[in-house]
Amino acid sequence: MNIKEASEKTGVSSAAIRYYEKESLIPPIDRTAVGNRDIDDRIIRRITFVTQMRAAGMSIENLRRYIELFDAQEDNTKEQKSLLQEQLSVMEEKRDDLQAAIDHLNYKLNHFYDHMETTEEELRELERQHADKVAQKTTEDSDESNNAY
Amino acid sequence: MNIKEASEKTGVSSAAIRYYEKESLIPPIDRTAVGNRDIDDRIIRRITFVTQMRAAGMSIENLRRYIELFDAQEDNTKEQKSLLQEQLSVMEEKRDDLQAAIDHLNYKLNHFYDHMETTEEELRELERQHADKVAQKTTEDSDESNNAY
DNA sequence: TTAAACCTTCATGTGTACTTCAAGGCAAGC
DNA sequence: GCTTGCCTTGAAGTACACATGAAGGTTTAA
Numbered sequence A, B: 001m002n003i004k005e006a007s008e009k010t011g012v013s014s015a016a017i018r019y020y021e022k023e024s025l026i027p028p029i030d031r032t033a034v035g036n037r038d039i040d041d042r043i044i045r046r047i048t049f050v051t052q053m054r055a056a057g058m059s060i061e062n063l064r065r066y067i068e069l070f071d072a073q074e075d076n077t078k079e080q081k082s083l084l085q086e087q088l089s090v091m092e093e094k095r096d097d098l099q100a101a102i103d104h105l106n107y108k109l110n111h112f113y114d115h116m117e118t119t120e121e122e123l124r125e126l127e128r129q130h131a132d133k134v135a136q137k138t139t140e141d142s143d144e145s146n147n148a149y
Numbered sequence C: 001t002t003a004a005a006c007c008t009t010c011a012t013g014t015g016t017a018c019t020t021c022a023a024g025g026c027a028a029g030c
Numbered sequence D: 001g002c003t004t005g006c007c008t009t010g011a012a013g014t015a016c017a018c019a020t021g022a023a024g025g026t027t028t029a030a
Helices: A002-009 A015-020 A041-055 A060-071 A077-110 A120-135 B003-010 B013-024 B039-053 B058-071 B077-110 B120-137
Strands: none
Touching: A015 A041, A015 B039, A041 A060, A041 B077, A060 B003, A077 B003, A077 B039, A077 B077, A120 B077, B003 B039, B013 B039, B039 B077, B058 B077
């Protein structure tokens, strides 16, 4: 598959794919006889992984370091696991922050005033609701949002 | 409160606060007799809101348009609501993408091989797990992660 | 009264993550 | 044989979101 097809398949621009290869976010790509990139499914999966991590807010630099460790020949399973664990924590915190922002907007939508400033009382109620939510994790699917999770 | 205190209170740099004011992400800030910014809790809340939306991935430009509509004198409650709804959808999708990436990493962590490439079979299993998760929303708190929500 | 520690505006610099441009090569169809 | 459409590398340009620097003002403390 040439770079254009790979671009269409992944939604990542050709230039970005070249850039990712140069930055070692994906492995060196095989070339055809005339020097064109010949992209296989392994590369496609790596591009998809990079896209996912980028969307999760990981910088190119961190992602490069990250991948470097995983691609190394040495068996550094321990470090790899703790690195994964670390990244997972970051992403979970990010997800929770995002959820808090979603709750905030949902609150605004449900208690709609004529301006968007959140008052002290509203903030206190939000905090209360948040505490409730964390406390009684049993009572899921309360009423407000169409949560997918 | 002066800009430095506001900066410490919000975790946003003084330069960024000035920038936000210039870009109308926060309302015009009152000045003291000598021309220094005098920041009150209303501004602090707005800065916090901006921070939250920025962390949720909203660009300065979109945030500006967004806030503009809310601050307008006219009663455009309908448009405001649909704008909120729209932004909520974007954020929920982002959260779900993030969750998918978290699931992916969790999977890697639990089925640890000597490299990080996800195979076709693994991807298929991930998809299957995801389908399960969506299907039986009742069986919450499965086993894998320390979800806050 | 002079230094420290704040502040102001305006202009310019910076890092990230690409995008775009320039110059050229290969293969197919007219 | 020439245009079209793909590709290559390398260099330079761009957008965003601030950070930093210059030049100057005010207040407090020694």
